[in-house]
Amino acid sequence: MQISPFRIEEYMGKYEFAARYLLSSSDAESQTIQEILALEPGAHDAFLNHWCGYTESPGAPWLRDVLATMYSQISPDQLVVLSAAEEAIFVFYHALLTPQDHAIVETPCYESALTVPKSTGAAVSEWRRNAANAWAHDFSALESLVRPTTRAIYINSPHNPTGLLMPPDIFRRVLDLAARHGIYVFSDEVYRELEHDPTTRLPAACDLYERALSLGSVSKTYGLPGLRLGWLACRDASILQKIISFKHYTTICASAPSEFLTAVAFRHRQKFIGRSLQIVLRNLPQLSAFFSRHADLFEWTPPNASTIGFVRFKPAQDVQSFCERLVREAGVLLLPGTVYDEPRHIRFGYGRRNMPESLAHLESWLATFP
Ligand SMILES: Cc1ncc(COP(=O)(O)O)c(C=O)c1O
Known part of the structure; x- marks a missing residue:
C-alpha cells in the first residue's frame, strides 16, 4: 500500500499544540471526563x-x-x-x-x-x-x-x-x-x-x-x-x-x-448539540462582521452547518505563506486551502468559545499586514 502524506493532519500537527489561538479547528469546544460523568448519578x-x-x-x-x-x-x-x-x-x-x-x-x-x-x-x-x-x-x-x-x-x-x-x-x-x-x-x-x-x-x-x-x-x-x-x-x-x-x-x-x-x-446528546450550537450561533455573526470589515481580503459563501467555513483570500499572495507567517508572528492558526488543493482559500473554524479573542488577535495582526 502506498499512501500520500495527510497534508491537513500534518499542518495541524505542526501547529495545533503550539499555537495559542486556534481559529481553524473543526471540532466543537470539548469538555472534561468529569463533566461527562456528572451527567448521570452513579x-x-x-x-x-x-x-x-x-x-x-x-x-x-x-x-x-x-x-x-x-x-x-x-x-x-x-x-x-x-x-x-x-x-x-x-x-x-x-x-x-x-x-x-x-x-x-x-x-x-x-x-x-x-x-x-x-x-x-x-x-x-x-x-x-x-x-x-x-x-x-x-x-x-x-x-x-x-x-x-x-x-x-x-x-x-x-x-x-x-x-x-x-x-x-x-x-x-x-x-x-x-x-x-x-x-x-x-x-x-x-x-x-x-x-x-x-x-x-x-x-x-x-x-x-x-x-x-x-x-x-x-x-x-x-x-x-x-x-x-x-x-x-x-x-x-x-x-x-x-x-x-x-x-x-x-x-x-x-x-x-x-x-x-x-x-x-x-x-x-441534546445537551452537547445545544452547547455546540450556542457557541457557533454566537460566533458566526462576529466572524461575518469581521469579513465585512475586511472585504478587501476575504470573501466566503456563508456556511449553514458545522463549525467551519471556507474563505477566499483575495490578495494575489501565497496562502500558505500568509497562514504560516500569521501563526508564527501572532500565534493564530488558520488552515491554508493548499491542503485541499484549493490554493486561494483558507479554512476558518468558529466552534470554540474563545473565537472572539482569536479573531481579535488576527485583526490586530492584520493592522500590521502590508
Ligand atoms: C469530514 C470528516 N470526516 C472524518 C473526519 C475524522 O474524524 P475523527 O476525529 O472522528 O476521526 C474528519 C475530521 O476532521 C472530517 O472533517
Missing part, C-alpha cells in the same frame, strides 16, 4: 469500576443500543463501532475496493476520503465542487463519472471544508443514482446535528438507502475527539461483515473507557 463510580478488557468487535451492545436511537431504520446489530471516523474511512475503502474497482469522491474533502481509496489501487474520480459557483453540486457531472466498475461514492454533508449542507434534492438524487447501479454510498455525516437551523437537517443516508453507510463520530458536533470513537450504520449486512473482518487487522475493538463515556454522553 456514572462516576461505574466508570472507575468499568472493565478494561477487550470489547466486542462490532462495539459494546449497550453502546450500539444508544447509537441506534439516532436513526429510524437501523437496529443495534446494523452498527459497527470504530476508533473514530478516521478508522471507518480506512477500513471501509480497504474492505471494499480492489485494483479492478472504481470509486467517486466528492471534493474538496477531508483528505483521507480521497487518498485512502487511491491507496487500494482502485481507480478514483473526483466529483469536484467549485468556489466560482458557490460550491454548487453539478449532478450531471456525477452521473457522467459512473462506470460499470464503480463500487462506492463518498459524499460529505455537512461538508468539510465549506460548512455547507448538500441540497436535499441532490442528496436524494445521489442515493437514487447509486441504487440504480448498486453502488455503496459512504455518507460522511460527522458534522450532522450541527445544522445552524436544525430544521434543515438531512435524513441519515442509511435510513433512506440500504447500501448507504452513515458515518458518525463523537469528534465534531459533540466536541469529544479525544475519545476517538466513531461508527458506521448500514442495513447491508455483507458490507458490515467485511468491515468487521478488516477491523480485526486494525484495532480489533474500540477503547473500553471511550465506549463507556460515549454511551453516557449520548444518552444526553
